[in-house]
Amino acid sequence: MTETDRASRPGGRSARVRADVLAAVAAELTEHGYDGLSIDGVAARSGVHRTTVYRRWKTVAGLLVDLLQTDDDWAPADTGSLEGDLIALNREVYDALTEQPSVTQAVIAASFRTPEAAEALTAFWADRYRRSAAVVERAIARGEVPVRTNAHEVVVAATGPLYHQLVLLKQPLTRAAADRYARLASGM
Amino acid sequence: MTETDRASRPGGRSARVRADVLAAVAAELTEHGYDGLSIDGVAARSGVHRTTVYRRWKTVAGLLVDLLQTDDDWAPADTGSLEGDLIALNREVYDALTEQPSVTQAVIAASFRTPEAAEALTAFWADRYRRSAAVVERAIARGEVPVRTNAHEVVVAATGPLYHQLVLLKQPLTRAAADRYARLASGM
Incomplete structure (x- = not known):
């Protein structure tokens, strides 16, 4: 991803940090499972400073829950019946x-x-x-x-x-x- | 409970030990919850030696599962429909x-x-x-x-x-x- 791509993501720096961190959580979870998930591991993988990750998400549980909530616009399908x-x-x-x-x-x-x-x-x-x-x-x-x-x-x-x-x-x-x-x- | 009562329970000493230990598990669980449950606490309360409890049930989880299984003869009710x-x-x-x-x-x-x-x-x-x-x-x-x-x-x-x-x-x-x-x- 180029710097131009990153800068053009909607929501600015904060949204970009969140997207990078959550992508790292998903990747770490895939490779190591829940028990192998750590804030330090996620920080290292995402390239976001660990103090930022600790401050914003606090715990591994906080990261996982945010990952669940990425689709803020979710609504049930309307099929007609x-x-x-x-x-x-x-x-x-x-x-x-x-x-x-x-x-x-x-x-x-x-x-x-x-x-x-x-x-x-x-x-x-x-x-x-x-x-x-x-x-x-x-x-x-x-x-x-x-x-x-x-x-x-x-x-x-x-x-x-x-x-x-x-x-x-x-x-x-x-x-x-x-x-x-x-x-x-x-x-x- | 008198010694005569205890001796007259069906199943002999092993069944008596199990009954005493499981009664202690239920009581400890009621008072302290799962996180307060320990093999040592159960042993102390039941009056059964802790090495006996460790040998037979191994873990707190083992105690809980045995407590679930006390009704070995369980069968679903037959109501006719x-x-x-x-x-x-x-x-x-x-x-x-x-x-x-x-x-x-x-x-x-x-x-x-x-x-x-x-x-x-x-x-x-x-x-x-x-x-x-x-x-x-x-x-x-x-x-x-x-x-x-x-x-x-x-x-x-x-x-x-x-x-x-x-x-x-x-x-x-x-x-x-x-x-x-x-x-x-x-x-x-």
């Missing part, structure tokens, strides 16, 4: 939990080790599930489901089995099964 | 995850910290989900659901949302919602 929306949502969850290595799996593991990661992950999920409620609100507006349908409950019915099978039970799951859980939830 | 069986199952999961303190929650947390706890929990769950498949097999035998219904998938559809909401999302869940997830899964 509740079933279609939940299938799209479950495919995103499926991909996030099965990619190698999975940042989501790494942050979940970190959340059981440090309170900072736990708090940050809880806040991240609260935001994501709030945004995901839109798929049920749209279905209500279309008259597809009853007005009093509990949006959060429907989204958890779709996504919960994926997390349970892949994160806690640590058993394989097919993409077709992820679709079936979404379809089931759409009839709640 | 798939919906009833899944509701009964979800109520057991609900109680296990919401009791204060929850041994299950403590073992799950431990599974993200030590490989021994992770392996033991995986084996424990594999056994429990295998036994739980009986509720679907009975429903197939009754002609209640199609012959090719995937038993594991149905049980995960029922229980997965509870684990996701209470363990990962760490949000409240009502018993009525646990029943609704069971009902939904029975129509899979």
